[in-house]
Amino acid sequence: MSELLTASMTDLSPWLAIPVALLLVLGGLITLIGALGLLRLPNFFQRIHGPAVFITVGTGCFLIASMLYFSGTEERPVVHELLITAFVLLTAPVTSMLLMRAAVYRNLRARNARNGASSTDAYQFPDDE
């Protein structure tokens, strides 16, 4: 761990450093929890919620931290991290939608093979009227 502390970090004014540090810690925690969810949760439909946490919030925290940090070191507003946010927002839904659909219909096809489920059985809603 020692080399982590010797990182070549530029000195930052406390007004920036403290929020950056907080954001980093928060982001780290959320990321860890998200990944833990992916690892620990028992089935796919639950697991997919884990990464969703860190993809949005974790990324957000780190990006803001990064923006603040570089704005401090470069002494100008650094906002290009917003692009990453934008891109993540644009791409993440696509992946999870397709994955969910793939999972749903794979399960359905498997059930179909077992006990002849049909396309209307794709979802089991809790309170289907």
Place this chain on the structure above:
Amino acid sequence: MRFWADQLILLPILLPLLFAALLVLLNGRRQQLKFAINLTGTLALLVTAIALFWLTDSEVWPNGVGAYLAANWVAPFGIVLVVDRLAALMLTLCAVIATAALVFSYRRWSRSGVHFHSLFQFLLAGINGAFITGDLFNLFVFFEIMLAASYGLLLLGLQPNRIRASMQYVVINLLASSFFLIGVALIYAAAGTLNMADLAVRAASMDDSERLLLEVGAAILAIAFLTKSAMWPLGFWLPTTYAAAAPPVGAMLVLMTKVGVYVLLRLWLLVFADQETSLQAISGTALVVAGLLTLAFGTIGLLGSQELGRMAGFSAIISSGTLLAAVGYGEQQVVSAALFYLLSSTLAVAAFMLLIELIERIRKPSAAMLALTMEAFAIDNDPEESAGVIIPAAMAFLGLAFVACALIIAGLPPLSGFVAKFTLFHALLNPAGMFIDNLYTAGPLAWTMLALIILSGLAAIISLMRFGVRTFWSTDATAPRLQLTEAMPVSLLLALCISMTVLAGPVSAYLDRTASALHQPSLYIDRVMSITAVPGVVINEGATP
């Protein structure tokens, strides 16, 4: 004069690249036009090669070594292209075989693949690049160009056996390329340079650790080249590949096997020749032994095979084995003789590859027809569209050509094969020079080699004669249809062999000069290291990131 002579060095790579790109653009169905362009390119290449051949043997460049700084950066930083006698010779050989293969492909093969013409030109660019580059990594790049193009050409006209052969060929070459990279990387780690001449300079003054890296790197690198030159036990892909390849491609493959040998020769003599290290002695011996094993394997294979394509493959293995052993031997006389052998055997085996298809037409008329229709199934144009004149007395021509090839491959008189073997034997027996009697100069390895070469000649006689008798003297041989475009290339290659025989004196004198230059690496090194960049490049001072 010098300026334009210098630019000429570039052409063997650039011409094919440009022509290839041009041919890609013509992705229509205008076969005739594409062929014409391709032929123009190849002939231009031939002219260039001959010009370089002449230049390297004249006084235009100091010591006949022409160097070119690509991108105007001096060695060892930029990439240097170097043409010396050996490179020019190989360039010419390549251009000749390419011309023959191309003309041969006119009737049938050039139509059987979409991008035959572009790939063909790319292949030439790769081979030529490998001959003239003076940079190890650049050599890798050109090897890859060459290999990639050869994969493409090998796969012309999808047939299961071709696919199977390619599966081997491609994977083995990919692995060999990995070895190549590992070797180059280690050499870079050891010497901190990629330029071969600079490497030679630095290799002379290395500390222990660098030496270790260099030697391991060189060993791994050597495996890559040895695989390409089909050393036993790394060369089993070769007969299969040759047997499967389309004849013009096969002819080019014959040349490509020699590229491995060429590089070994170049690096070996350039970098490792002057060093009295254990590596040199051991690996020299190892190379000779490996060459001999290859030779023996080729002999056995040749004896045992029935199929013409595989026979050609084993002939190529035999010639590789001979060359490897000769390179390992390293004496100037031997190298000179080996070069003669290289020229003669390459031309002959290439001619043989081209002949195979024609001969198959005699053998199994029905099978040949079937193959033709199978091809026709997928070919754009009608393959029977008459191209050129059908030559009379096809049978006699084929017979003569076959005999000539067989004679050269077996090393029987009167053609160049005999001269080549004679010079090789002579050099082996008199390594110290002309008839200097020294019992110990010709060691047991030389004797083994001599015996093996004789045996391989014998095997070639037996095997080829068996085949020839069965084919040409069989009762159901049918006179094949043969066109001028198919007969001409074969005749061209054989005519060259014959003229090599008649002009053996001048040719071997030239090769002696080549070999002696090779044995004076300082000529090459000095030339490469001393060439200066064209001054006055705009210095970009105002550059802002």
Place this chain on the structure above:
Amino acid sequence: MKRWLPSPLLSAFLLLLWLMLNQSIEPAHLLLGAILAIAVPLLVAPLRPTPVRISRPFTIIRLIIYALIEIFRSCFNVCTLIVFGGGRLNSQFIRIPLDLRDPHGLAVLACIINSTPGTVWVEIIPGSNDLALHVFDLHDAHWWVNMIKTRLEKPLIDIFEQEAP
């Protein structure tokens, strides 16, 4: 105008993108960015068949703020559930009947829902305009339906389907 600038919003975004990427507003970059912002949409126009119409900028801001709050709230919930939830999760699919038809509106909705931890968009159930949604820990399905229909769908309809009858 229409011919040279098929989608002004996109062009503006691209110019912004270019400037942010280069982190500069020098004239050279502005010029280049402008060229790109005009040229690229023209080039890709054939591949983007659906036109976009947007109105009511204030609704957009309100929506964004609400979405952000929702995201953080759910994030906290989900994190708690992952860490302390153990096996007591009630993960369910729910069906939400939608009135929103505009594909772009749906897309934004999908973005918000997926960005909100704890909910994942599955698909618009074929043959209907109902959304299948997967909820991480379901307590009350109706709450979800209401929340989405009022807080998210309504503004989106306003934004994207204003001119629609």
Place this chain on the structure above:
Amino acid sequence: MLLLILILTPFIGSFLAAFLPANARNREAWLAAAIALAGLIIIGIQFPQINNGEVLRYQLDWMPEYGLNLVLRMDGLAWLFSMLIIGIFLLVVVYARYYMSPEDPVPRFFSFLLAFMGSMLGIVLSGNLVQLVLFWELTSLSSFLLIGYWHHRAEARRGARMAFTVTATGGLCLLAGVLMLGHIIGSYDLDVVLASGETLREHAWYLPTLILIALGALTKSAQFPFHFWLPHAMAAPTPVSAYLHSATMVKAGIFLLMRLWPVLSGTPEWTWIIGGAGVCTLLIGSFIAIFQHDLKGLLAYSTISHLGLITALLGIGTPLAMVAAIFHTMNHATFKASLFMAVGIIDHESGTRDMRKLRGLYRMMPQTATLAIVASAAMAGVPFLNGFLSKEMFFAEALLVGSASNWWMPLAAVTMGVFSVAYSLRFIYVFFGRPATDLPKTPHEPPRWMRFPVEVLVLFCLIVGIVPSLSVGPLLHNGVEAVLGEKTPYYSLALWHGFNIPLLMSFVALGGGVLLYVILRTRFNLTYRDQVPLLYRFNGKQAYESTMLELRSSASRLEKLLGTRRLQPQLLLMILVGLGAAVAAAATAPQVWSALQPSDPHLPFTLLWIIGGGCAVAAAWQAKYHRLASLSLVGGAGLVVCLTFLWLSAPDLALTQLMVETVTTILILLGLRWLPPRILSIEQDRKENRRARARRMRDFIVAALAGLGMAAISYLVLMLPAGSGIGSFFLERALLEGGGSNVVNVLLVDFRSFDTLGEIAVLSIVALTVYGLLRRFRPAAESMSLPPQQTNFVDPAAQQPPAEQAQSGYLMVPGIYLRLLLPIILVCAVYFFMRGHNLPGGGFVAGLIFAVAIILQYMLAGTLWVESRLHLQPHRWLALGLILAVLTGLGALLLGYPFLTTHTAHIDLPVLGALHLPSAFFFDLGVFCVVVGSTMLILVALAHQSIRSHRLPLSAADVADSTDKEKH
């Protein structure tokens, strides 16, 4: 000069003859005869000089530095042999004109014959030993063609092959011998060689040299144990046999021995090898000859035996023996040629050569019969004929050598005499007795000119036999003198030397022969014996055939043993050899392993690589049954590699790796559809036998070793300090002289732009190859049908066409994003392209990004939809990119700089400020285009397979088994 003409004319004639029309028997014969006559005249006018003991020499430089020149040298011996060769050739030509039937392809015959004659002349006139070998092999070759002339006959083919194999092999041995000789003596020039016999005989290599040369000579002269090829060579047309087996082919070996006699002979080894072979041959040959039924067979064995006689004489090694040898060579040529021709006439006229059928020919063809009888008498050594003289000399020499210790020598000589008389009698017997009636044709006298050559030869036999010293005395003397020089002994060629033991021996032989013949005929039923007594077990032909067969099959077996046609062993070998080479090199090199110190364990990095390594290993583990998993795992490993690059200061690499990673995944996924499903079944797994497991174990060990090697060498490199490389040069100059601050990029587009040019060439090639391959690709039958995902009833989107999916199906919402992303990604591509020279990025990354953007659209809406709206034409991109790159490079030439030299244009624009436009920019643009073109070409070509394969109608059966297949 005349000598050169002499050598060249036959070859030129051979060439001309090949082009004469097939039915022009006369013209060809005239051509051949004219050449022969010209040759005779040329030789004739040399006689005075030769008679003066001069040696004619003509030299043409060929390969002087190898001591190989074209040297023509004529001395007495060569003169004599040339005379024989051309003289008999002339007669054979006349004879052949009548012998050959009009249906035969006569031009070829004369062409080969002329070539053969030329090569034979080449041998005798060679003044250089290597040149001699060259012509030597040429005779083997042309005789091969002559023997196989009637190649539609199996025995002709076999005979030709056998003759060629044996003689050519001998030729190779001879070559080796000559090379050694040359090495010992220091020259291949005959004059030098002949003068340095002492050097040779005292040299340590004398014995191997002798053996090799002897092998050459003995095989050619059909000496024991190589004699077996000769009888089979009788399958040739009779004129050929007459020529080859009397005066030429077989005499080449004899000639060689004579030629090198001054150098090689005079040692016990010589006597034992040459003499021994000769004696064995003469006995065996003459013995077997008796039991032949074929006339030509009899003559063949008789030839063998007479050659054995000459060889034995040479082996004896005394000067007088040499005289006898030369003399007998001439005599044998004359009588044997005439006999062969006579047999040819018999064969020609009666249609058979079987002595069991032929009877009483004397009545039908009295003149021919007389000639044949005289000739065979000469063969038997009857007085007043030439054979008698030389045989008597042989007896004399045998006696001389055969003192008390070598008592067997004269005995052998006499035995041979006895046998030869016996077989001569057997031969003559066909002319007597009751005329046969069961012959295929009714024999009668041949045309006048067909008999003429026989008459001439028989006349020679008589003249030489009666007045030897007058007729051949001077010729013989010249020949002998050429060989022996000062050692030439005194000898007399008189018919009568008084009563002496040789004469006695002659008579014993004559008498014994008659007696033997009578006994054999009456007691042993000679005529009907099928096998040669005692020696029938030794069947050379059988041995040859089985050797050849065995050679082929064992070679084939050995090849399979030593080689393989399968891929896996080859790869295994490659890795093992590579490993071995590396280890060997490391072992011989200086040892620096002590430099290795443990490095500090960097925790995050370690963790990163536990992940990476785990992914790699798992990918290897899953690749067989879970392809998708394996692919994802490789993706994971790639990602870790990418992070490592980034961590270790290589952002360019990281970017490139990321993009390549993505494209590769798409690529493999595109391909995965066409691979057969591989379903893991535990049952099958259990069945896998022990061998498979052992194989896996072995591969595992090899892989582990390879990995260990790589790790070790990597570690070593890392622990050693970096030397002074070329890197700093680039760092210092990239910005100043290369005009870019991203050194890696400047390296790629400037310093080492040549590499990049090559790299884009590789990309183009691969793309073109892939396109070519896939254009005619036919997927396997079972993968033609749609994947299970598209053939079920549960998925509502199963049968939607792709455009519909994107427009209103399940892809509608994602499609919005993907379509919006397209312009964004394109702008990013431009961004990465523009900044490449100064910051991480560049044409390659930009190209890949661009291609991915397009491919996303393909994935979204299907090939047809996209291509109906976008005409990308990847070929053009590719070609134009290449051309752009090359032309940019060539632009430098216009300014007088080398290819690819970078230039920067500085343009000052109002408002915008200074603009630096390096030519590397255009080069990079070329790279970009090529990358886009080739990536698109590859991916699209693959994607097209789906629309090309048939869309099969959905069937219930498909649905039923679709679910089983869905396991990846």
Place this chain on the structure above:
Amino acid sequence: MTVVLALALGFAQLCVMLALAFCAIRLLLGPTAQDRILALDSLWMAAMLFILLLGIRFSSMVYFEAALVIALLGFVSSIALAKFLIRGEIIE
């Protein structure tokens, strides 16, 4: 202040590292294909975060582009894999 920041950064890095590891473990374990794809996608995202942190730690904006590329194009292989699951081929 630097120490605080460095500590926070170290903590964040460790967390992301562990997240990477968790994703990788899920990638290894599966059990279904969709799990693996999800894990791979998360791995990419975590890697992006990792790169961001690396950039902060080295105070360098060079690393930004790599993160940008992942953000923009990291999803491509995931959706390709997902589409493969849905349709059995990725380009129809």
Place this chain on the structure above:
Amino acid sequence: MEAVIAIAIGVMFASGVWLILRPRTFQVIIGLLLISYAVNMFIFIMGRLSINKPPLTLDSPVEVGMFADPVTQALVLTAIVIGFATSALYLVLLLTSRGLTGTDHVDGKEPRQ
């Protein structure tokens, strides 16, 4: 760090080697990918390891020690591209082989049992 990366290269190389010795084409292509990763890393580390020293000489004069070796990076870049191209080629080849010979065995035919 050095040891880690060395072992990493070794592991990837070993996995790749093991895979290319397998009989199925898919295994081989995955193996080739892994080998090319390993080799690329290998070339890369020949310039030794350097952290946070990307070879971007943004300002002159250049302090050489502050930058990683750019040469190996350039080499790896070329090698990555070429590796990508050749694996694409092999992939298509294996598909073709599969289509034409009906098997995904590397020899184009199933081994005799």
